[in-house]
Amino acid sequence: MLSEQSSSTKLGHSDNESTGAHKHGVGPPPLTDADLLEMYRTMVLSRTLDQRIWQMNRQGRAAIVASAQGHEAAQVGAIRALDPERDRFYIYYRELTTMLALGITPLELLLGFLAKEGEPLSGARQFPLHGAIDRDRRDIVSFSNVVATQLPQAVGVALADKMRGEQRVTVAYFGDGASSMGETHEAMNFASIHRLPIIFFCENNKYAISVPISQQMNIESIATRASAYGMPGIEVNGFDPVAVYEAVGAAANLALSGQGPTLVEAVVERFLPHTSDDDDTRYRPPEDLEGIRDLDPIPATEKILRASGTLDDALDEEIKSLAQKIVNQATEDAENAPFPEPQDFYEQVYAPGSPGDQS
């Protein structure tokens, strides 16, 4: 049933079959219908929450949002292939579905978008989705808004795990825009030299804010760059959660078996402007998205689940109304939460009690 999905995976690395096939490594266990249903629930919740945040931005209640609409299948597929408790996630700013799939709650995320007290990554010092989750809960990190800085950092994280002999996968998330940064090259090169347990997970939505992919690079596939570093590169349809699961699962197996890094490129679409501050009508021709929404991975997954008899009208209605209910409750709770007071404003500049500490 699900096997036809994986046909959209193709090896970017050396279309050289002789090395490509075995370098791709062992795939993850097949997904069950129940797994896919669970992924569908997360995608529905993510879309519902994302739409709410966008709406709240338009109402002047959320200062800024970078929507994940169009990225949901790629993000939920990747996390399904990883271990949220074992692995380390160096995300970037468009990872709403990733956060939900890792167990961060809609309320916690909304506290971030509204810059409210209790925001779990930075205490609302930073933009939404920036900072770090408590390490004993999840190793999710996103230090800054500067693109590609997380790639060498994630390589250092994986290096530390390798030095200590810890069996973990580090995932560095980035977009097509960040793939142009020099740090991306430096990070991939070093990771491959040292065969580090890391996955470079590129969500290629074909726009760096307004600049289309054709003006970012003169190649068809970002994954093909992997061959220049001596590592496997896999291009996968990011609208297909199962294909992404399989690609990331294979990459995780390589990482855990000491065979080093993989570049996975999930080709997605950005359904909305870069952020709520952007106006994509200034640069994106309307025909660009024509037909694309027909491929929206959420209804597509719904269709697959219905065809397999996993989902019917009643269950679908239940899933969607539950998502609405959760998001409505989280919205109310987040709106009622206070803004943080500046009482800890001078804390965490330096270690407590160390020279320069002002707390």
Next chain:
Amino acid sequence: MAEMTVIEAVREALREEMVRDPVVFTMGEDIGARGGVFLATEGLLDQFGPERVIDTPLAEAAIGGIALGAAVNGMRPVAEIEFGDFIWPAVNQIIGEAARVRYGTQGRRTAPLVLRVPYGGGVRGGLFHSQSIEVAFSHQPGLKVVAPATPYDAKGLLKSAIRDDDPVIFFEHKRTYRLVKGDVPEGDYTIPIGKADVKRTGSDLTVVSYGLVLHYCLEAAATLAAEGIDVEVIDLRTLRPLDTDTVLESVRKTSKAMVVHEDTKAGGIGGEIAAVIAEEVFEDLDAPVKRVAGPEVPAMPFSPLLEAEFMPSAEKIAAEMRELAAY
């Protein structure tokens, strides 16, 4: 006690810390078999192996970023930037990111990394092997910036930097590496970050300096002593956070202050010290605070007479001291 050069003191500190703590490792360009271009890491590859002494590609952004990631994940990396002049690609990771890790995560992550940075001129390094770049880092809250001048301070401060829970930029003046010798105790000792050191006591004027030119200040102070002028010389040792208490205490005593650095004047450390003195002890002053600093040209030229024109010297400093003493 053994007499050592600055470079030997740096190497000893690094070696002892790597023995003491298995999470300490070092990385950088040419630091393995080559032992570093200044031999700061000579012998470490043989002693600790390639997993803890990592020769990197020529990629400073990666050096900064990978050190940062490793530090966030429980290690204590000591990364060498081959020459301070080459540090700019790493600035994105160090000033941009490492300085903000603790604050930007509300303390959920920290970045206990050390960046060792050979800097400064007087070595016929020309525009791109002579720069004084310390002020760019000293401006940034979240970083600690250390710049020792003697072997004793270099060893004790490098140990403190490695044990510190915040990112520390450790500036080593290249000309001091083999020029400056001094007694260094055997074994373990540390010198606290954030504490200046009175290198010479005096009552007539206070001179605040660091790095190579601190030694020129001491030479000038010896010259002036023969002329009956008693100069107190303070070695800042740490550029962030500044030990303003030691500076202010001295200025209250002498009522005259001068700051000397090799770096150019405008926007430099000297301006910050002068401002703190003006804010805190204005009424104790008998003269305007004087700044002796590098000239306002983009960098130190290569040819010897041109280089000498840039560098502060004991003679130049002594002349400025006489002028201030006579005010």
